[in-house]
Amino acid sequence: DTAVSQTPKYLVTQMGNDKSIKCEQNLGHDTMYWYKQDSKKFLKIMFSYNNKELIINETVPNRFSPKSPDKAHLNLHINSLELGDSAVYFCASSLPGTVPGELFFGEGSRLTVL
Amino acid sequence: AQSVAQPEDQVNVAEGNPLTVKCTYSVSGNPYLFWYVQYPNRGLQFLLKYITGDNLVKGSYGFEAEFNKSQTSFHLKKPSALVSDSALYFCAVREEQAGTALIFGKGTTLSVSS
Numbered sequence: 001d002t003a004v005s006q007t008p009k010y011l012v013t014q015m016g017n018d019k020s021i022k023c024e025q026n027l028g029h030d031t032m033y034w035y036k037q038d039s040k041k042f043l044k045i046m047f048s049y050n051n052k053e054l055i056i057n058e059t060v061p062n063r064f065s066p067k068s069p070d071k072a073h074l075n076l077h078i079n080s081l082e083l084g085d086s087a088v089y090f091c092a093s094s095l096p097g098t099v100p101g102e103l104f105f106g107e108g109s110r111l112t113v114l
Numbered sequence: 115a116q117s118v119a120q121p122e123d124q125v126n127v128a129e130g131n132p133l134t135v136k137c138t139y140s141v142s143g144n145p146y147l148f149w150y151v152q153y154p155n156r157g158l159q160f161l162l163k164y165i166t167g168d169n170l171v172k173g174s175y176g177f178e179a180e181f182n183k184s185q186t187s188f189h190l191k192k193p194s195a196l197v198s199d200s201a202l203y204f205c206a207v208r209e210e211q212a213g214t215a216l217i218f219g220k221g222t223t224l225s226v227s228s
Contacts, residue, residue: 004157033215035218040220041152041202041220041221042218042220042221043158043204043218043221044218045215045216045217048215056214056215058215090157090158092157092158102148102160102163103150103158103160103216104160105150105157105158105159106157107155107156107157108155108156108157
């Protein structure tokens, strides 16, 4: 039973299109994240939500809009896709709290913009 | 601002030999430190963490890491490497302050030869 699941796993699209990536976790965690991994494998935090509330919003273009309909889901919508958006996007979740627990990652969604 | 450095892009060891993957960090205040492993086309998996207490932390798959406050380091170690340990390893740090994100190093590729 997958703990953090992302769909789709692969996404190939044209520049200028709008696309969404969905993420669901069944761990009962309150906090969810989106990370971007570029072609050099560098991981960068994009957003973090705690119980549907945005708590971290790094320097990300406003073409990227996260949405959390409930604490088990965190979706990522991207408008007007650009070549530089090509990357692997990872969703993760964790228990909240001052002392951090580990992050549980999904398998990633590989986005290719042509 | 918090940061983490992994000075080696790649570490090569022979099976059965000890391995070390280096990590240094910079934070304001006390750090929370983590190691993750990523296998090809997979999400990241948690290995171990240092929050407080004993400087030597033991984790999954026989890995351990030593927290050294004076050297601001958190090197990952294993006494005897396996070929199956070959993967990409990430060190990560978070500040003590709540609401901050986990920041990852650029990763170190470990290659264990038989």
